[in-house]
Amino acid sequence: MPTSQHSDWWAIALSEEVSGDKPLGLRCGDDEIVLFRGDDGQVRALENRCPHRRVPLSLGKIKPGGRIQCGYHGWTYDGDSGACVVIPNLRPNESISPRYRTEVWQVCELHGFVYVTPSNTSDEAALATPTTAPLSPVYSPGSREFYGRVTLGVGVDHFIAALMDGPQLLLAASGVKLTGDVVADPYLDNGKLVTRRAAVWRGQPGFDAFHHQYPLILTLAITPGSGEVSAEIHTPEDELVAACQLAPIGAARGTTSVCWRSWTAANPRGMRPGLVAMAAKAGIAPLQVRRQVDWEKLGGLLIGPSRHWPVANSETIRLLSVS
Amino acid sequence: MNQPALSTSRQRQLPPDWVPGEFPLRNAWLPVSNSRHVGSRPTWRTLHSRPVFLWRQQGKLTATEFHPAKLSDKRQAASEFTAGSGYYPVLERYGLVWVWYGNPDDAHESLVPNVPYIPAEGGLPAYMSGHLHLNSCAELAMENLLDLTHSDFVHANLIGDEISEQDEITVDTTSETITMVRTCRGKTAAPIMQKAGGIKAKTQDLRSTIHIYVRSHVALVYSRFIPGFDVPLLHCSTPESRNSCRVNFIMNTGAAKAPFRYVMPQAGYMVGAQDNSMLRPQAPRYHEQIERRDLNSRFDAATTQYRHLVQQLTARQQQGDFAYGSDANISGDKTALLRIGMPI
Numbered sequence: 001m002p003t004s005q006h007s008d009w010w011a012i013a014l015s016e017e018v019s020g021d022k023p024l025g026l027r028c029g030d031d032e033i034v035l036f037r038g039d040d041g042q043v044r045a046l047e048n049r050c051p052h053r054r055v056p057l058s059l060g061k062i063k064p065g066g067r068i069q070c071g072y073h074g075w076t077y078d079g080d081s082g083a084c085v086v087i088p089n090l091r092p093n094e095s096i097s098p099r100y101r102t103e104v105w106q107v108c109e110l111h112g113f114v115y116v117t118p119s120n121t122s123d124e125a126a127l128a129t130p131t132t133a134p135l136s137p138v139y140s141p142g143s144r145e146f147y148g149r150v151t152l153g154v155g156v157d158h159f160i161a162a163l164m165d166g167p168q169l170l171l172a173a174s175g176v177k178l179t180g181d182v183v184a185d186p187y188l189d190n191g192k193l194v195t196r197r198a199a200v201w202r203g204q205p206g207f208d209a210f211h212h213q214y215p216l217i218l219t220l221a222i223t224p225g226s227g228e229v230s231a232e233i234h235t236p237e238d239e240l241v242a243a244c245q246l247a248p249i250g251a252a253r254g255t256t257s258v259c260w261r262s263w264t265a266a267n268p269r270g271m272r273p274g275l276v277a278m279a280a281k282a283g284i285a286p287l288q289v290r291r292q293v294d295w296e297k298l299g300g301l302l303i304g305p306s307r308h309w310p311v312a313n314s315e316t317i318r319l320l321s322v323s
Numbered sequence: 324m325n326q327p328a329l330s331t332s333r334q335r336q337l338p339p340d341w342v343p344g345e346f347p348l349r350n351a352w353l354p355v356s357n358s359r360h361v362g363s364r365p366t367w368r369t370l371h372s373r374p375v376f377l378w379r380q381q382g383k384l385t386a387t388e389f390h391p392a393k394l395s396d397k398r399q400a401a402s403e404f405t406a407g408s409g410y411y412p413v414l415e416r417y418g419l420v421w422v423w424y425g426n427p428d429d430a431h432e433s434l435v436p437n438v439p440y441i442p443a444e445g446g447l448p449a450y451m452s453g454h455l456h457l458n459s460c461a462e463l464a465m466e467n468l469l470d471l472t473h474s475d476f477v478h479a480n481l482i483g484d485e486i487s488e489q490d491e492i493t494v495d496t497t498s499e500t501i502t503m504v505r506t507c508r509g510k511t512a513a514p515i516m517q518k519a520g521g522i523k524a525k526t527q528d529l530r531s532t533i534h535i536y537v538r539s540h541v542a543l544v545y546s547r548f549i550p551g552f553d554v555p556l557l558h559c560s561t562p563e564s565r566n567s568c569r570v571n572f573i574m575n576t577g578a579a580k581a582p583f584r585y586v587m588p589q590a591g592y593m594v595g596a597q598d599n600s601m602l603r604p605q606a607p608r609y610h611e612q613i614e615r616r617d618l619n620s621r622f623d624a625a626t627t628q629y630r631h632l633v634q635q636l637t638a639r640q641q642q643g644d645f646a647y648g649s650d651a652n653i654s655g656d657k658t659a660l661l662r663i664g665m666p667i
Contacts, residue, residue, distance in 0.1 A: 049608065051617070052618050052619070053470075054608040054617065071476060071477065071601065072477060072601045073473050074472070074476045088475065090620070090621075094621075
């Protein structure tokens, strides 16, 4: 499978959100996209706008053969080519002009996310299938997987910056308290911007006069461009406690819609990692995006590692690479 | 975060070709309220974002720009639409209150649209009328009416699906009106006629004639179902703003069987909600700064001609020409045009 770590692929939905029963309309930055699953199980992505009278196609119906029908007048589009293939009540000898079509997005599913990229992308590298989970050798949720979508009242860049500076304000971990303490400067790893924060077991002391190291490390790896974030909590022995993959996408009015999936290690070693895994089996997500954010604290959050993030520009990456 | 390239490649600086609701057409009677909603206590409406206060002063219908309690204080701020008096020209016809939007000197009763199937003095039972609020400008609401093929999808549970043996549409225009006739044979019977009208047949023949007075945003819709009933509808989409309109409707179902006679007018509320589910997301997309014109099929002949007619009227009025063309025939009898009583 080809991989590209600086691709133009955007993870905009969870696989579970896209069904063959009802189209899903989503915003991806300034673009509106409709996703639906054909009867072959494949996901299709089109511009969420019927070129006939501009109504969102997500208000329509999924038809056999990977097609979608507009709910207003029944114009029907092929999900692969975007071509209009049916205008109701045309006579058998009437054809539809090939220029009658809607915009198509390339789409693929990977690790439980649905990725899209504009079909007019000419960059071959950009068209490579996206990759995820940069720090895990293999994407292998060891226990029950959790997923969700949260919309937050900050833009994507601010969301990622806040995640770097105060992950405890945006993420909630089972049995673990995330702290604001930085334990390493941001660095580049396989093209991803990586930052590390300290974490402690709930009910246990952290770094103090009697404890010389933090018991847990939260690692955030951010993919420049798409803004995907891999969050993992490890013990100092590099045992995975919990992992979460976040896909933030710019939504309407400066908000950010975040899809996330989280899981624990397959065979956790140690009592506390085992308890996190047991809690997961009982239905408690090991790591997830908070639905309720303390906006007072977020507003007062000091700038820290995020000074390396703003738009993850190439200059920042170059400087970090040199250092 | 970078955004996909697709969005930037579509952007342009020029305005779109068709921006419905951008120019308020003047010199027309606009139906702002059902007559029975206006009493001695002032009630409030909006016309192209201008307030209109309606009340009956010792029985006399009155329409003003300001609340009657503030009228004397604010009269000096009165607009050209009341010639500085604060009082709009107003009259009652067909059970509706009509306000003149334009130069009051040009207001004349002969410019009230003719509605042959509703008594001029009104008086139809209350169950035959209703009012809706749509989240789109009046022009899109009028297009929605002319565009009968949407009924097959949006209102299929009431009117039936798109399947028919034969489906013909003709369109005719004057400088002020547009008329569309849709004739269907062997069309799937309307569920509401089956359920509430006792129609047993699986298919019906249908002729629906729609006549629109463009300036007034008033539509006469006369539908004949065989087997079934005639459904005469007066549909007024009065512009409240660029993004909203108030629909006053009267459906004269007096000749139909019960319970259809009572049920069908109330179905207007369901139809309105169904239409609004499409109009609401559709309307803002005509304000996009993106040059992509709508695609059309031959079934869109009426809506494209309606757009053309609105654009022509707009161009004329922008040049200061508010006169009605000689072919307008606004108050002429429309019985024959609507094919009332004629076989399909």
